[in-house]
Amino acid sequence: MSQIILKNIIKFFGNKKVLDDVNLVVKEGEMISLLGPSGCGKTTTLNIVAGLLKPDNGDILIGDSSILNIPVEKRGAVIVFQDYLLFPHLNIAQNVEFGLKMAKVDKVKRQNQVKRMLELVQLDGYEKKYPNELSGGQKQRVALARALAIEPKVLLLDEPFSNLDMRLRENMRDFTLQIQRKLKITTILVTHDKEEALMTSDKIAVMLDGKIRQFGTPTELYQRPISPEIADFFGEKNYISGYINDGMFVSDIVSVKTEYNEHLSVKAMIKPEDIELLEPSNDTDIIGIVKSRKYAGDRIYYTVIANDLELKCISEPRKIYDVGDKVEVNIDFNNVVFFPLEKEVIL
Structure with a gap:
């Protein structure tokens, strides 16, 4: 199972409490959004799930097992950032292969997986190109292929479309959603864009001041917000x-x-x-x-x-x-x- 459970997560940066008793359940195969303004704690939450940060209190479970003390590379969770973070000196095939190589996967299996991933993100034929030869949308698709190549249990997306222009952002958003639905991978998307959250998510967690203020379906949050604060966030x-x-x-x-x-x-x-x-x-x-x-x-x-x-x-x-x-x-x-x-x- 790849259900994600956050239990009573608290995080301080110095004396500032940035996450205040965060509880969340993401069911297997769901795509949920952490929606909120800058500084509300959504990226911190994502980084804690990924293992890039450790909470000061609480627990994280994937399936039935705590991953709190599991190292990043063994958590089964992979993160895609808004800045792509592709290796400029490696070609596209080598970028997608990188995680597999670090995991010491057999070379033939690596090559087959790279081919499959590039076909999945519709970049077959781009194997020998380098990141500086690609558009922003193509780079983001390579980053997505690299993340999916290691077959993670959980996909974490940290505002991956925010560097793209409006039309390309819409295309990449739809494209990523199609892949998520096809692979049925449990996914958490961090975004400050209410339309993006409403259009892509099975459920949305609205975060304000380090707390999840409301969690529900897009229809529930838009039609029946629990406070004016939540209502105003959707327009x-x-x-x-x-x-x-x-x-x-x-x-x-x-x-x-x-x-x-x-x-x-x-x-x-x-x-x-x-x-x-x-x-x-x-x-x-x-x-x-x-x-x-x-x-x-x-x-x-x-x-x-x-x-x-x-x-x-x-x-x-x-x-x-x-x-x-x-x-x-x-x-x-x-x-x-x-x-x-x-x-x-x-x-």
């Missing part, structure tokens, strides 16, 4: 303060029925794509004025002022409104998430 959101009482959410701009029966002051989180702008009609509940508009081809980003509240909206360009236009603001409350502001009962 700009709208918030309306109000209260819930007897199954009604009451605010300055709208009162609607909800499925919640709590009696609480709350903050309603509304995603920009859950707000529709329409031509005002006689039975319009919320009227707003378009403050700003940003055209992005397949979508338009609006800012609308309604009852002194600024709302962000993402709309398809079927109908384009100008700055200053009066619009109906139609909010889909089926997708709203309510965050309690206080514990006091609303009477």
Whole structure:
């Protein structure tokens, strides 16, 4: 088994606690992302799994066995960095072969494995080329082939696409995901790119200040974040303060029925794509004025002022409104998430 379990991992750098009781389970064959801003502890976590760092407390298991005291080369985990780290004096075949050679694998087996790996990453025919003759995407594929050549139990990816331009990044992301699915290798991806995490991962662990704040599927994290802090990490959101009482959410701009029966002051989180702008009609509940508009081809980003509240909206360009236009603001409350502001009962 290649399931990964992190138990109560704590790590200090000097007096600074960079990982604070990190617990995580990555099932065999899963691809999960550690998502968070710079300095949140995600790369430190990856390096601890790889064996490049040792935790100050806690344990790491691959399968049923602790690997805490197992040396790097025997852990069955291999890491791919964003800077490729190819040997410039070795050709592509020699780069891919390197780990196998260090493991004293028979020469014929090494050559067969190199051939298989280069075919896997679609670089067969590049054996005699050198890293300086390759594009960034090709170098990353060589780094991936070198990592996979030793047939690791676990693949660790440390922001491997961040040095690539946008289009190449998308291609390499899709390519790597295809290989991961084909080989069914347990994989942890470190990224600060929310779209990358959402599009590639079976599950996402959002890390902030050295802690995993929420762990779940991309749909769970995007649709049902457990806090505004998590919600905002997946893009700009709208918030309306109000209260819930007897199954009604009451605010300055709208009162609607909800499925919640709590009696609480709350903050309603509304995603920009859950707000529709329409031509005002006689039975319009919320009227707003378009403050700003940003055209992005397949979508338009609006800012609308309604009852002194600024709302962000993402709309398809079927109908384009100008700055200053009066619009109906139609909010889909089926997708709203309510965050309690206080514990006091609303009477």
